[in-house]
Amino acid sequence: MHQVAVILDFGGPAGRFIAEKVRECGVYCEVLPHDVPGKTVTEKKPKAIILAGGQTGAGPALFCAPEIFDCGVPILGVSCPCAAEEDSKKKIFVMRYLPEGDHADSGMRELKSFLFDISGLSRCWDMAEYVERTIEELKEKIGDKTALCALSGGVDSAVAAVMAHRAIGDGLTCIFVDHGLLRKNEADDVMRTLSEKFRMKIIKTDARERFLSKLAGVCQPEKKRKIVGEEFIRVFEEEAEKAGGAEFLIQGTIYPDIIESGSGNSDVIKSHHNVGGLPDTMSFSEIIEPLRPLFKNEVRKAGIVLGLDEETVRRQPFPGPGLAVRVVGEVTEEKLAIVREADAVFREEIIKAGLHGEINQYFAALTDMRSVGVTGDSRTYDRAIALRAVTTSDFMTADFARIPYEVLERVSQRIVNEVKQVNRVFYDVTPKPPATIELE
Numbered sequence: 475m476h477q478v479a480v481i482l483d484f485g486g487p488a489g490r491f492i493a494e495k496v497r498e499c500g501v502y503c504e505v506l507p508h509d510v511p512g513k514t515v516t517e518k519k520p521k522a523i524i525l526a527g528g529q530t531g532a533g534p535a536l537f538c539a540p541e542i543f544d545c546g547v548p549i550l551g552v553s554c555p556c557a558a559e560e561d562s563k564k565k566i567f568v569m570r571y572l573p574e575g576d577h578a579d580s581g582m583r584e585l586k587s588f589l590f591d592i593s594g595l596s597r598c599w600d601m602a603e604y605v606e607r608t609i610e611e612l613k614e615k616i617g618d619k620t621a622l623c624a625l626s627g628g629v630d631s632a633v634a635a636v637m638a639h640r641a642i643g644d645g646l647t648c649i650f651v652d653h654g655l656l657r658k659n660e661a662d663d664v665m666r667t668l669s670e671k672f673r674m675k676i677i678k679t680d681a682r683e684r685f686l687s688k689l690a691g692v693c694q695p696e697k698k699r700k701i702v703g704e705e706f707i708r709v710f711e712e713e714a715e716k717a718g719g720a721e722f723l724i725q726g727t728i729y730p731d732i733i734e735s736g737s738g739n740s741d742v743i744k745s746h747h748n749v750g751g752l753p754d755t756m757s758f759s760e761i762i763e764p765l766r767p768l769f770k771n772e773v774r775k776a777g778i779v780l781g782l783d784e785e786t787v788r789r790q791p792f793p794g795p796g797l798a799v800r801v802v803g804e805v806t807e808e809k810l811a812i813v814r815e816a817d818a819v820f821r822e823e824i825i826k827a828g829l830h831g832e833i834n835q836y837f838a839a840l841t842d843m844r845s846v847g848v849t850g851d852s853r854t855y856d857r858a859i860a861l862r863a864v865t866t867s868d869f870m871t872a873d874f875a876r877i878p879y880e881v882l883e884r885v886s887q888r889i890v891n892e893v894k895q896v897n898r899v900f901y902d903v904t905p906k907p908p909a910t911i912e913l914e
């Protein structure tokens with residue numbers, strides 16, 4: 475068992491941010507809501523406790539269980555008014571700022587001093603060791619039974635699949651679902667790359683029609699996500715049956731999926747299709763998530779440890795519900811065709827401009843507005859595309875990318891010229907928070 479630090483999350487991005495920094499220091503940590511029962515914390519036998527966040531609207535009402543202060547474990551408060559208030563009465567170490575920007579170096583020094591000198595933790599969180607241990611656990615758990623792994627082409631599912639393949643070899647069947655919500659040429663590209671790179675059994679299934687008919691008439695983002703989540707499982711079940719049955723389903727769920735889908739009593743921001751979007755009943759006896767405790771940058775490290783190629787490891791994220799969350803409102807074939815074309819233009823121009831290495835995620839989305847325009851002598855009343863491009867280290871906070879105007883100009887010109895039914899292009903200049911990266 476690892477030595478563990480527990481982070482009690484008082485809201486805002488500080489908890490997750492500090493969790494990533496603690497992991498970077500080589501210490502395993504878990505984020506829990508600030509008001510979990512004291513027992514939940516003490517049972518984990520933490521060697522350090524960190525109270526984090528809550529700058530916005532937090533106050534004395536937000537408090538944690540008294541056992542936490544009495545269990546003799548060193549406590550650090552980071553950007554936490556609760557910690558500042560309690561500082562005088564209870565012994566809490568306080569860090570005023572997060573280790574970022576001007577405070578990055580001194581912040582990391584303070585954090586390390588708390589973890590190693592004050593709490594006596596040691597560096598034992600190591601990706602190579604995690605990968606080895608997880609493969610062994612998968613071997614033990616699955617044994618000679620069979621498992622199905624959902625591949626999306628993204629780094630998370632690729633890493634999960636390769637781990638499972640190392641563990642059980644041919645007992646694993648991988649499945650790639652074309653749900654009709656993919657980007658231009660994506661199904662073919664992904665299948666080509668996957669079958670070239672991995673020598674695993676990979677089945678592609680065409681489920682375009684069934685996803686689209688389930689989504690017909692649905693406008694609410696959460697409803698759309700739940701429908702996609704459920705339909706994925708139904709397709710997996712059917713494919714498992716065709717492959718002669720599979721006991722386990724392996725998913726590339728990662729830690730931020732769980733946090734963002736609302737763990738404990740924190741707000742549900744979005745039900746990630748593979749967490750909050752799952753149906754209550756399914757035919758698999760268990761879902762196995764070998765990447766569950768990992769942050770995205772840790773998954774990439776695990777990918778490197780496993781020998782995955784640079785392209786897969788660096789691939790920008792694409793959400794499971796795909797273009798369904800990039801078409802605001804009801805999803806139709808017609809709207810998907812528009813967003814697909816606009817997105818292809820945007821991605822092509824970003825790559826041409828050599829900006830793809832600097833921008834962590836970029837895509838086009840279709841808004842639900844129509845507006846008046848003019849082409850030649852004629853009035854148009856057409857749709858508006860929103861371009862989104864962000865820089866981020868963890869996808870939990872993000873800034874909009876400073877794309878040069880000339881590039882935006884070229885993209886906008888090409889989209890209005892080449893994509894039918896679009897007469898306006900917006901560039902989204904909101905950071906996350908308060909916006910999220912995807913529009914839905």
Ligand code: XMP
Binds near residue numbers: 734746791870
């Ligand atoms: P948001 O929009 O919440 O997205 O700022 C954060 C990151 O997560 C991706 N995302 C998802 N990934 N299933 C996924 O696998 C989902 O349901 C999902 N929703 C958002 C998003 O693309 C971004 O990288």
